[in-house]
Amino acid sequence: xxxxxxxxxxxxxxxxxxxxxxxxxxxxxxxxxxxxxxxxxxxxxxxxxxxxxxxxxxxxxxxxxxxxxxxxxxxxxxxxxxxxxxxxxxxxxxxxxxxxxxxxxxxxxxxxxxxxxxxxxxxxxxxxxxxxxxxxxxxxxxxxxxxxxxxxxxxxxxxxxxxxxxxxxxxxxxxxxxxxxxxxxxxxxxxxxxxxxxxxxxxxxxxxxxxxxxxxxxxxxxxxxxxxxxxxxxxxxxxxxxxxxxxxxxxxxxxxxxxxxxxxxxxxxxxxxxxxxxxxxxxxxxxxxxxxxxxxxxxxxxxxxxxxxxxxxxxxxxxxxxxxxxxxxxxxxxxxxxxxxxxxxxxxxxxxxxxxxxxxxx
Ligand SMILES: Cc1cc2nc3c(=O)[nH]c(=O)nc-3n(C[C@H](O)[C@H](O)[C@H](O)COP(=O)(O)OP(=O)(O)OC[C@H]3O[C@@H](n4cnc5c(N)ncnc54)[C@H](O)[C@@H]3O)c2cc1C
Numbered sequence: 001x002x003x004x005x006x007x008x009x010x011x012x013x014x015x016x017x018x019x020x021x022x023x024x025x026x027x028x029x030x031x032x033x034x035x036x037x038x039x040x041x042x043x044x045x046x047x048x049x050x051x052x053x054x055x056x057x058x059x060x061x062x063x064x065x066x067x068x069x070x071x072x073x074x075x076x077x078x079x080x081x082x083x084x085x086x087x088x089x090x091x092x093x094x095x096x097x098x099x100x101x102x103x104x105x106x107x108x109x110x111x112x113x114x115x116x117x118x119x120x121x122x123x124x125x126x127x128x129x130x131x132x133x134x135x136x137x138x139x140x141x142x143x144x145x146x147x148x149x150x151x152x153x154x155x156x157x158x159x160x161x162x163x164x165x166x167x168x169x170x171x172x173x174x175x176x177x178x179x180x181x182x183x184x185x186x187x188x189x190x191x192x193x194x195x196x197x198x199x200x201x202x203x204x205x206x207x208x209x210x211x212x213x214x215x216x217x218x219x220x221x222x223x224x225x226x227x228x229x230x231x232x233x234x235x236x237x238x239x240x241x242x243x244x245x246x247x248x249x250x251x252x253x254x255x256x257x258x259x260x261x262x263x264x265x266x267x268x269x270x271x272x273x274x275x276x277x278x279x280x281x282x283x284x285x286x287x288x289x290x291x292x293x294x295x296x297x298x299x300x301x302x303x304x305x306x307x308x309x310x311x312x313x314x315x316x317x318x319x320x321x322x323x324x325x326x327x328x329x330x331x332x333x334x335x336x337x338x339x340x341x342x343x344x345x346x347x348x349x350x351x352x353x354x355x356x357x358x359x360x361x362x
Contacts, residue, residue, distance in 0.1 A: 002028050002305055005088060005098035006071070007078050008105030009034040009062040011287055012272035014359055015294025016102065016301065017062075020069035028305055030071035031096060033078060033088065037063040040127045042157070042287055043322075044352050049134060050164035050326045052349075060359040068361055078105070081245035083266055102301055103255060103271040107236030107285060114152065114232065116212035121230040124157060137165075137229055147173050150217055150227035152209045154179035156323050158233030159192050166199050167326030176202040176225060178209055178217060187338040188323055188331050195325045236274065236285065250277040254285075259312035261297050262304075270304075272297045281315050288319040291355070322348040 004025070006013050009032060020030065044058040066073040076090035081101070088096045109123035117123075122133045141147045149165060151158045154177045162175050177196065196203050204225065211218040212232075217225040238253030248256045248265035255271040256264040256279050263269040264279060273290035283289050296313035303310050322344065324330040330345040331338055 002099045003097055004028050004030045004100045004301065004305065005096055005102070006030065006032045007088060007101060007103045008273075008275070009036075009039040009060075010104035010106050010273045010275075011039075011290035012294040012297050013102065013104040014039055014060050014062075014065065015291070016298045017065045017069040017071065018359060019295075019298040020071065021065070024070055025302060025305065030069065031074055031098075032062065032066040032069075032071045033074045033076055033090065033096065034062050035075065035077040035091075035126075036128050037061065037073070037075060040131070041352070041356060042127060043348075044356070045127065045131075046157075046160035046164040046324055046326070047349075047352075049161060050167045050324070052328065055131065057353075057356065060356065061361070064361050065359060078241065080241050081247070083246050083269070086268070099268065100301065100304060101269045102297065103242065103269065103275055104273045104290070104297075105239060105275045106290075107274040108239045109232065110234050110237040111232060112237075113234065114209050114212055117152075117230075117232050120212045120214050121152070121232045123232045124161065125236060140229070141169050141172050144172075144228070147229065148176070148227045149173050149229045149231065150176045150178060150225055151231045151233050152178050152212075152217060153232065153234035154203070154205075155233060155235065156188075156321065158231075159196070160324055160326075161231070161233065162201055163195065163199060163324070163326035165326075166201055171200075174202070175200075176204060176227065178204045178207055178219070178225065180206070180208040187336055188321060188333040191331050191338055191340060192323065192325075195329075195331075199326070238275065242271075242275070247271075250279070252277075259314070260300050260310040261293060261313060262300065262310065268304075270297060270301060278313075278315060283315050286319070286321075288321070289315055292316065292319075322351070324348060 038059040047053045063073045076092040080089035109125040111117045124130045208220045210220045242255050243249045254277040257276045272293035274285040300310045321333045328345045330348045331340040332344045
């Protein structure tokens with residue numbers, strides 16, 4: 001019996017599992033390793049913070065999905081791979097053997113790039129830890145007359161979370177967004193600035209955070225931003241263990257894969273989502289591309305196991321971004337075109353809930 005090991009329950013792997021529910025793989029022992037028994041759908045996380053969804057509406061239950069797919073669910077996190085002996089080492093001390101390995105473990109928080117951030121700030125990844133932090137932030141806001149929340153990083157995730165907090169906490173919080181550069185796609189940036197201003201969110205553009213101290217962000221310009229809660233929403237980084245294991249990576253440490261989503265150095269290892277970089281196609285790290293990689297990954301894992309030729313995959317050049325502004329209003333962007341309205345939020349809600357419904361198990 002061949003052993004297929006799925007590492008991480010990310011967006012591409014939930015599709016692989018669903019495809020195994022629909023068409024089981026015979027004579028293959030499948031294992032899913034994930035540190036949590038559920039996968040949080042980040043696209044709906046700001047909607048949860050804003051109070052539009054319950055947390056259960058934003059998660060895919062991994063353990064039952066794995067069970068239905070005929071896979072063993074092993075709750076732990078990988079911290080090393082022995083590519084000579086084909087063993088994944090986990091943080092709980094377990095060692096899991098594989099013949100074929102697929103990795104969809106996402107990115108990690110980039111806390112090391114700002115001195116002091118590790119001790120004095122909250123990161124939005126891992127998302128499960130951030131969910132715990134939100135509960136603490138809520139109780140802090142409830143007991144104080146005013147709480148100042150500063151975000152470092154104004155990408156789509158940071159902006160959406162800031163606007164969701166404004167919606168849920170109202171004027172009990174002051175919110176500041178510190179942004180080194182414009183990281184928002186297409187024309188969405190200009191529109192979001194308008195929405196941030198209209199909702200009284202302070203935007204400090206073109207300023208880089210040099211250090212995080214207890215209760216303060218020190219900017220490179222020597223300006224000091226005092227804040228009760230500091231949230232790091234800067235770009236993400238690659239985990240160290242894939243490179244340490246000897247997998248070829250890109251310059252930033254993300255697993256280098258070919259057009260089959262197969263490691264460029266180890267053909268029996270596949271990777272998809274934010275943890276991987278398709279070397280022939282430069283695309284942003286985003287949930288949209290991680291979701292899209294699911295079907296070609298599922299197909300090529302089957303083909304590889306059966307010894308059939310693999311099928312190449314070319315990710316789309318552009319993708320639709322839907323950014324919510326906290327109050328059931330959203331902006332859609334496609335390349336240079338942007339539109340907004342309450343109907344755009346309803347559209348986003350329909351897409352998100354439709355995505356989740358695919359993985360709801362009866
Ligand atoms: C607030 C927020 C909103 C966002 N909104 C959008 C959006 O609207 N559209 C969009 O395109 N993108 C959005 N993103 C970005 C999106 O979340 C990521 O691009 C996406 O999650 C990447 O998917 P993935 O499958 O690669 O990884 P992930 O979704 O991070 O999944 C990785 C999985 O692997 C598990 N894992 C991690 N480490 C290990 C390990 N060592 N061993 C085993 N398992 C491990 C994790 O627990 C997780 O289950 C948003 C991000 C945030 C933070």
